[in-house]
Amino acid sequence: MKKILSYAMLLLCGTLAFTACSDDNESNPTLVQPTEFSLFQPSVGSAAVDLEKSQSVALSWTLPTFTDFGAPVVPTYVVQVSPTGKFTKEFDRDAKDNAGADYISLEQTFNSCTAEISTEGLDQALQLLLGWEDFADVPASLPVTVRAIASIRDASFRDYYPITSSNTVVLNTVPYYIINVDPIVWYMVGNNIGSASWSNNADDAGKGLIPLLPSADEDYDKATGTGVISYTGYMTAGTQFKFVLTPGSWDDQLNYENVKDADAALISDEDGDNHNIGIVKSGYYTISVNTKSKEVTVEAYDKTPKTFATMAMPGTQNGWDPTLDAMTACETLNGENHFWTAQFIVAEDAPEDGGVKFAANGGWDDNWGSELFPYGTGTNGGKNIPYVAGSYTVFFNDITGQYYFIANPTEE
Numbered sequence: 001m002k003k004i005l006s007y008a009m010l011l012l013c014g015t016l017a018f019t020a021c022s023d024d025n026e027s028n029p030t031l032v033q034p035t036e037f038s039l040f041q042p043s044v045g046s047a048a049v050d051l052e053k054s055q056s057v058a059l060s061w062t063l064p065t066f067t068d069f070g071a072p073v074v075p076t077y078v079v080q081v082s083p084t085g086k087f088t089k090e091f092d093r094d095a096k097d098n099a100g101a102d103y104i105s106l107e108q109t110f111n112s113c114t115a116e117i118s119t120e121g122l123d124q125a126l127q128l129l130l131g132w133e134d135f136a137d138v139p140a141s142l143p144v145t146v147r148a149i150a151s152i153r154d155a156s157f158r159d160y161y162p163i164t165s166s167n168t169v170v171l172n173t174v175p176y177y178i179i180n181v182d183p184i185v186w187y188m189v190g191n192n193i194g195s196a197s198w199s200n201n202a203d204d205a206g207k208g209l210i211p212l213l214p215s216a217d218e219d220y221d222k223a224t225g226t227g228v229i230s231y232t233g234y235m236t237a238g239t240q241f242k243f244v245l246t247p248g249s250w251d252d253q254l255n256y257e258n259v260k261d262a263d264a265a266l267i268s269d270e271d272g273d274n275h276n277i278g279i280v281k282s283g284y285y286t287i288s289v290n291t292k293s294k295e296v297t298v299e300a301y302d303k304t305p306k307t308f309a310t311m312a313m314p315g316t317q318n319g320w321d322p323t324l325d326a327m328t329a330c331e332t333l334n335g336e337n338h339f340w341t342a343q344f345i346v347a348e349d350a351p352e353d354g355g356v357k358f359a360a361n362g363g364w365d366d367n368w369g370s371e372l373f374p375y376g377t378g379t380n381g382g383k384n385i386p387y388v389a390g391s392y393t394v395f396f397n398d399i400t401g402q403y404y405f406i407a408n409p410t411e412e
Contacts (some may be wrong), residue, residue, distance in 0.1 A: 002024055003405055009231050010292060010340075010391050031304060033097070036064075036164065036165075036166065036167070037061055037063065037064040037148075037150060037164060038062040038063045038166060038167060039059065039060075039061045039146070039147060039148050039166035039167055039168070040059075040060050040061060040138060040169070041169050042057055042059055042146075042169065042171060042249055043058055044057065044369045045169070046172060046302065047090055047172065048172045048173065048174050049119065049143060049171065049173050049174065050173075050174040051119040051120070051123040051174060051176055052123070052176040053171055054119045054360070055118070055119060055120075055409075056116040056117055056118055056119055057116070057117045057119060057122070057171065058114070058115070058116055058117075059079065059114070059115045059116075059117055059146070059148070060113055060114045060115070061077070061113050061225065062113065063075075063113055063168055064150050064164055064210045065369070067298070069134060072179040073152060073198065074111055074113060074152075075111070075150040075151060075152055076109050076110070076149050076150070076151055076152070077109065077110040077112075077113075077115065077149065077150050077239055078105050078106065078108075078109055078110075078148070078149050078198060079105070079106045079110075079115065079117055079146060079147070079150060080103050080104065080105045080106070080107070080146070080147050080148070080150050080308065081101035081104060081106065081122065081125060081126070081129075081143060081144050081146050081171075082085070082104075082105060082144070082145045082146065082321050083102070083126070083129070083143075083144055083145070083168075084102045084145070085101075085145035085168065085401065086102045086103070087102065087103045087145075087147070087165075087168075088100075088102055088103075089101045089102055089103070090103055090104065090105065090106040091103065091105075091129045092290075093128070093224075093292070094293075096166075096322055098129075098304075101129060101203075101315065102129075102143070102261070103129070104125045104128065104129040105125075105149075106121055106122060106125055107121060107125075107191060107224075108119075108121060108251070108252065109184065109251055109252055110251055111251055113336050115148075118242060119173075120178075122144075123173075123175050123176060124176060124223055124224050126142070126144070126173075126175055126177060126182065127175075127177070127178055127198055127223050128223055128224070130190070132177055133175045134177065137177070138175050138176060139175065140174070141172065141173070142172075142173050142174075143170050143172050143173070144170070144171045144172075144173050145166065145168050145169075145170055145171075146168060146169050146170070146171050146329055147165055147166050147168045147169075148165075148166040149163050149165050149166070150163065150164045150166075151164070151268060151409070155275060159365050159385060168375075169309060177380065178223060179222070180222050181220075181221070181222060181225035181352060182220075182225055182374060182375070182406075182407075183214035183218075183225045183226075183227055183229060183291075183375065183404075184224070184225040184226060184245075184291055185211040185212060185213070185214075185229055185404070186208065186211070186229065186243045186244065186254065186289050186291060187205065187209040187211050187243065187244050187245075187408070188210045188211075188212065188213075188231065188241050188242070188243055188248060188287070188363070189208060189209050189211060189241060189243070189369060190239065190240050190241025190242060190276065190277075190412075191239050191241070191333065192235050192236055192240065192241055192333050192334055193208065193209070193210050193241050193331075193333065194206065194207050194208045194209060194210050194330050194331060194332070194333065195207050195208065195330065195331070195332040196208030196333075197333060198355060199390045200244055200246030200248060200249075201247065201248055201409055202247050203247070203248075204247060204248075205247050205341075205393065206328065206330050206341035206393070207291065207330070208385050209217030209244070209247050210229055210231065210331070210339060211229075211231075211300075211406075212229040212230055212231045212243075212287065212288070212289055212396055213229055213230065213231065213375065213395060213397060213400075213402040213403070213404050214229050214375045214402070214404060215226065215228070215229075215230065215368065215374045215400075215402055216375075216377040217377065221292065224292075225330055226290075226291040226292035227290070227291060227292065227293075228288055228289070228290050228291075229289055229291060230286060230287060230288040230289070230400075230402070231286070231287045231288075231339075231397070232284065232285070232286045232287075232301050232338070232397060232399045232400050233284065233285065233331060233334070233337070233338050233339060233399065234282075234284050234285075234331075234334050234335075234336040235279045235282070235283070235284075235285050235334055235395070236279060236282050236309045236333075236334050236335070237280060237281055237282040238278075238279065239278070239279050239333075239334075240270050240271060240276035240277060240279070241276065241277055242254065242255040242256075242274070242275075242276050242277060243255070243289060243296070252395070253321045254289065254294060255264050255272070255274065255275040255276060255277060256268075256269040256275040256276065256277045256372065257269075257275045257296055257297060258296045258299070259295075259296045259298060260295045260296065260297055261275065262298070263298070263299075263300075264278055264280070265281065266278050266279075266281055266285070266298060266299075267279060267298050268281055277296075278343070279299065281300075282299060283299060283301075284300070284301035284302075284303070284304070284305070284399075285299065285301055286300075286301045287299075288297075288386060290299075297307055301399075305398070305399045306366070306398075307336060307337070308360040309339070309360075309361055309399060310326065310327075310360065310361055310362060311323035311327040311329075311340045311358060311359070311360055311396065311398065312324060312325055312326050312358075312359050312362065313326075313327060313329060313344065313356050313357070313358060313359075314348070314356070314357055314359050314367075315354065315355055315356030315357060315385075315387070316350055316351060316354030316355060316356065317346050317356065317373075317387075320401055322359040322362055322363055322364055322367070323362045325342060325344070325356075325394070326342070327340035327341060327342050327394070327396065328340065328342065330395075332389075338397060338398050338399045339395070339396070339397055339398075340395070340396045340397075340398065341393065341395050341396075342393075342394045343391070343392070343393060343394070343408075344356075344387070344392045344393075344405065345390075345392070346387060346390065347389055347393045348389050348391055349386075349387070349388050349389050350385075350386045350387045350388075353384075354384060354386075355369070355383075355384025355385045355386045355387060356384065356385050356387050357369040357378075357382075357385060358378060358396050358403065360398065360400075366380060366398075366399050367380065367381060368382060368396070369379060369381070369382035369383050369384055369385055370383060370385055370401075370403075371383045371384075371385075372385070373386050373405065374388070374404065374405035374406070374407070375402075375404040375405065376402075376403060376404060377400065377401045377403075378396075378401040378402075378403055379390050379401055379404050380401075382401075385403075387405065390407055390408075391407070391408040392405040392406060392407055393405075393406045393408055394406070394409060
């Protein structure tokens with residue numbers, strides 16, 4: 001059975017366009033079910049990919065034909081991998097029993113015919129599927145059969161039409177054992193986020209992109225880093241925002257359609273098919289994302305927090321001077337800042353009696369610390385944060401005390 005394809009689902013390429021009269025629906029393109037599309041052999045060929053030492057693997061495929069006119073649409077692509085090559089039972093991340101599962105879908109999604117597959121994400125998926133619990137469980141090498149699937153999704157990210165699978169290719173890998181993956185973060189972007197309206201650039205974390213932060217009170221999956229992350233701050237009525245997983249990419253998004261138990265007095269569904277989260281009432285909000293279930297909650301924060309003019313990171317590395325290692329205020333679009341960032345580079349681990357803290361206004365009256373690293377929830381006058389040698393981008397929320405030392409990528 002064919003379905004009329006709404007214009008909202010069409011991607012107009014180059015000079016290609018469609019015209020149709022209101023009384024001429026027969027000329028509209030209609031959805032058809034493609035039977036296949038082609039996944040190309042990765043450029044790495046038969047060479048083994050070291051999943052720990054590399055960052056991504058490039059894949060590409062042909063565009064499936066989803067309409068009888070050959071009209072271009074925007075499919076959503078997911079990559080699936082199988083150590084057996086059978087693809088008979090999919091691993092369910094939410095199930096307690098995955099006995100017999102022989103393939104797994106990677107968590108990245110794509111909207112074009114090219115993709116950069118995260119090698120860390122691939123290794124995490126293999127570890128889940130194969131149940132590695134120790135270094136000894138990981139094989140020295142592992143051929144992995146790869147395929148892509150394509151579907152048309154509606155505004156709620158549900159598959160609108162049956163899924164089509166590509167052919168398979170084999171990727172030779174050198175896997176590794178992942179221990180206690182740090183919590184993954186999603187970033188807020190919008191015209192009320194940070195200091196740059198709707199700026200989703202790869203280097204805009206802390207500018208047009210504000211990360212939601214993990215909490216010391218939450219449990220995070222050791223293999224995937226999923227769990228509940230949150231943000232608390234001030235937002236202005238009439239503004240909008242959404243979430244992205246990777247700075248610089250719009251492939252993985254969360255929006256109003258992901259909000260659980262939305263309160264119409266606080267937020268609204270904005271901008272048509274984009275489903276941005278609109279702020280109805282100015283005030284303080286706590287916004288949370290469950291990165292496993294992809295559920296979003298937006299709640300009013302009923303306290304009036306203290307504001308600070310400056311923030312710094314005194315510690316062993318600078319002689320505990322509360323004016324040094326100054327942090328940058330992230331939030332300027334809403335007119336009230338409670339979120340700070342800084343680059344933090346140290347050559348040695350903190351000594352046993354040392355560490356680092358966050359201190360406001362150049363003094364010690366308001367300072368936050370915790371015994372946890374790289375993330376935690378600092379308390380006023382708390383313990384020193386026991387940093388580890390490395391290069392980090394640090395984020396700190398002075399309302400909640402949440403902080404995260406996110407390791408900067410290293411160049412091979």
